Amino acid sequence: MMNAPGGPQLDNATLLEIIRAQSDIARLGLDLGGVMSFVAERAEMLTGAQGAVVELAEGDDMVYRAASGSVANMLGLRLARDSSLSGLCVSTGEILRCDDSEDDPRVDREACRRAGLRSMIVTPLKHLDTTVGVLKVVAPEVSAFSDGDIAALSLISGLIAAAMFHAARHETSELYLRATHDALTGLPNRALFYDRLRQSVDLAVRSAGGLGVLNLDMDGLKPINDRYGHRAGDAAIKETALRIAANSRRVDTAARVGGDEFAMILPGIEGRHDAQAYSQRITEKVSEPFEFEGQPIELGVSVGVAVLPEDGVDMTGLIDLADKAMYVAKRGRKVVG
Known part of the structure; x- marks a missing residue:
């Protein structure tokens, strides 16, 4: 057995997984959003949690910037900083454990009930000597976590802190830019897309306005990688x-939400016909001729559309509908890869 710094003993298998995680993080480079998503997934696995989340402190809110497991669909969620265990963790800079949310006065009990959570560990994330967020694991059972889980989470959170330092050495504002934007394209990443979509849906519902959601999937990225190499594939994505x-x-949000997947938020549109017109224009523009190092490369996207309020006012439902419509479009174009 080996000791984690300042904490209880961790078994060799857990320490080996943390070392492997460090190597995987190094390969992600300056993609801080990718690092946070990876660490959330690894923290969930190492502690046996039902879910894990990285929250960043932004103004008066704690914002879900990476999430996995049972809380994956809460990406982009904003909670009041002054009434949550995460906010308290940021204020104190200390690791906090809640064994039962029903009798812990530090937590938002109603929010825990809605999420089906009873216990959690919250670990501070520090950048430039300032606590800028937390790494949190959650479970539906009472007293789900041990002192060993706290030690493992503390080590894992250190990996995020190191990635934060290398991604943004001098300015906290740069940190948030790195955490919310895709390293390859510079577009908003999946976390920022979900954040903006939540706010856009709320605004559209309150104002009885229209909103479009587009899911765009590149056509034929795998054949490009196979024939010309990954440098050409990256050039095609960019x-x-x-x-x-x-x-x-200017009012739209275009984001890269996956390897070859993009998404758009279209506020204030005038119904499905308007959204489909945007979809058609982007499809045509993306498909225009492109060359990489003298080689002509075919670009294309398959696009799915969902519209508020015609298709409902639930954010997750709109995303699912746009995703399904995209696959219908891809099959209709008989696109491979």
Whole structure:
């Protein structure tokens, strides 16, 4: 057995997994959003939690910037900083454990009930000697976590802190930019997309306005990688991102939400016909000729559309509908890869 610094003993298997995680994080480089998502998944696995989340302190809110397991669909959620265990963790800079949310006055009991949570560990994330967020694991059972889980989470949180330092050495504002934007394309990442979509849906519902959600999947990225190499694949992703962004309005959000997947939020549209017109224009613009190192490469996207309020007012439902519509479009184009 080996000791974790300042804490109880950890078994060799757990320490080995943390060392492996450090190597995997190094390969992610300056993609801080990717690092946070990876660490949330690894923290969930190492502690046997039902879910894990990285929350960043932004103004008066704690914002879910990475999430896995049971809380994965809460990405982009904002909670009041002054009434949560996460906010208290940021204020004190100390690791906090809740064994039962029903009798712990530090937690938002109603929020825990809605999420089906009873116990959690919250670990501070520090950047430039300031606590800027937390790494949190959660479970539906009472007293689900041990002192060993606290030690493991403390080591894992240190990996995020190191990635934060290397991604943003001098400015906390740069840290948030790195955490919310895709390293390859510079577009908003999945976490920021969900954050903005939650706010856009709420605003559209309150104002009885229209909102479009587009899911865009690149056509044929795998054949590009196989034939020309991953440098060409990365160039194709970046060019697709540029073309999507160039054909967006200032009020729109265009994001890279996966390897070859993009998404858009279209506020204030006038119904499905309007959203489909945007979809058609972007499809045409992305498909224009492109060359990489003298080689002509075919670019294309398959696009799915969902519209509020015609398709409902639930954020997750709109995303699912746009995703299904995208796969219908891809099958209709008989696209491979």
